Amino acid sequence: MAELRELQRRLDSIQGLKDVVNAMRNLAAIYVRRAEATLGAIRPYADVVTTALRLVLERSEMGPVEPPDDAPSLAVVFASDQGLAGPYNDRVVAAALAFRERMAGRVDFIAIGLRGRNLLALRGVEPVLATRTPSSLEGIKAQVPELAARIFDAFHQCGAEQAFFIFNVYESMGRFEECVRRIMPPVRHELTPGEERTFTYEPILTAPPAELLGHLIEEYFFVELYRSLLESHASENGARLTSMTSAASNVDDRLAELRQQFQYVRQESITSELMDVVSGSEALRGEGRHLYS
Numbered sequence: 001m002a003e004l005r006e007l008q009r010r011l012d013s014i015q016g017l018k019d020v021v022n023a024m025r026n027l028a029a030i031y032v033r034r035a036e037a038t039l040g041a042i043r044p045y046a047d048v049v050t051t052a053l054r055l056v057l058e059r060s061e062m063g064p065v066e067p068p069d070d071a072p073s074l075a076v077v078f079a080s081d082q083g084l085a086g087p088y089n090d091r092v093v094a095a096a097l098a099f100r101e102r103m104a105g106r107v108d109f110i111a112i113g114l115r116g117r118n119l120l121a122l123r124g125v126e127p128v129l130a131t132r133t134p135s136s137l138e139g140i141k142a143q144v145p146e147l148a149a150r151i152f153d154a155f156h157q158c159g160a161e162q163a164f165f166i167f168n169v170y171e172s173m174g175r176f177e178e179c180v181r182r183i184m185p186p187v188r189h190e191l192t193p194g195e196e197r198t199f200t201y202e203p204i205l206t207a208p209p210a211e212l213l214g215h216l217i218e219e220y221f222f223v224e225l226y227r228s229l230l231e232s233h234a235s236e237n238g239a240r241l242t243s244m245t246s247a248a249s250n251v252d253d254r255l256a257e258l259r260q261q262f263q264y265v266r267q268e269s270i271t272s273e274l275m276d277v278v279s280g281s282e283a284l285r286g287e288g289r290h291l292y293s
Contacts, residue, residue, distance in 0.1 A: 004269060007262045014258065018251045024084070025244035028237040032173060034137055035234035039170065042230065046223045052205060053216040054191035060209040065185040067161045070105040074128075074160035076151060077109055078167035078232040079116025081132050088168060088176070088239040092232075093119040095178035096166045100125075108158045110151060112229075129154045133232070140229045148225055155184070167228045168235035174242035176235035183224050186217070 077096045079089045093116055100107045109125055111117035113133040120127055129150060134140040155163055163184040168176040181190070205212060 003265055004262070007258060007265060011255070011258050011262060014251060014255055018248065018255065021244050021248045021251055025241055025248060028241040028244060031136070031237040032234055032241060035170070035230055035237065038137055039227070039230050039234065042223070042227060046227055049216065049219050049223050050191045052212075053186065053220050054188065055205060056209045056212050056216055057186075057188065057191075059205075060213060067185070068105075071161040072106040072108070072159055073103055073162050073164060074108050074110065074151075074155050074158050075099060075164045075166055076228075077111050077113075077116050077120070077127075078165065078228055079111060079113030079119070079133065080232075080236045081114045081135065082240075083115065084240055084243055085236050086239040086243045088236050089113070089115040089119055091178055092116065092166060092168050093123075095180060096120070097123060097125070099164070099166060099180050108154075108160065110154055112147070128158060134229060137230075137233070140226065140233065144222060144226050144229070148222055151225070165224065165228045167232045170231050170234035170238060172238075174238045176238065179231075181224070183221060184217075186220060
């Protein structure tokens with residue numbers, strides 16, 4: 001009976017774990033679907049902003065701005081606060097470290113997400129700024145202005161001449177790709193939308209380029225920060241959904257094994273009890289025959 005109680009306790013424990021895994025899987029699926037819809041909605045606006053910035057740069061007759069190879073850089077690494085997301089954090093941090101090795105100048109890091117900060121620290125890199133990552137679409141929208149201001153402050157305090165965003169780009173459920181993108185100064189050829197542009201006519205600009213340039217660069221930075229957070233949010237939850245689906249399958253297999261073991265031990269217990277009853281009955285019957293003989 002003690003063995004049966006222990007098996008029942010383990011069954012109850014694993015069933016509780018299964019409930020938690022399923023809840024996390026369902027929540028991750030909801031987050032991914034919402035992020036997918038939001039990414040589709042922000043793309044047209046981002047294309048308009050980048051195209052307008054390109055037009056202003058061209059009309060202002062400014063040549064391409066390229067910092068020297070040894071210019072100091074600030075790299076913003078987008079990771080997560082929570083785990084159970086497969087290789088999501090490891091891959092983006094590995095991309096950040098590989099980026100640092102490629103750069104000739106000094107590279108300072110900002111870590112968005114405590115997991116990213118911890119992984120960088122384990123590799124001997126101490127970010128100049130570490131902050132929590134927004135855990136929902138509403139949180140992203142609310143925190144972008146403050147986060148942008150803190151990044152700008154760190155950019156000036158570090159004496160950096162260029163800023164990069166390093167994040168995971170969402171491709172599909174459970175699939176993402178690391179991306180390193182220079183945000184400041186903007187890369188001119190990246191300001192042209194691809195073949196699948198979301199508008200027919202280019203923006204009509206009536207104000208002088210000198211007046212528009214500062215506003216457009218600021219808006220471009222905000223849009224890219226918002227989109228990087230969205231891509232990271234979708235990638236993180238897509239990776240978590242994949243991990244939780246795999247974990248749910250493993251939990252089901254373990255539950256099946258324990259249930260089979262429980263049934264075997266229970267049957268053995270019943271058989272043993274029946275044998276005790278039969279043996280006792282036979283013993284009583286033998287004593288009865290002895291008394292009457």
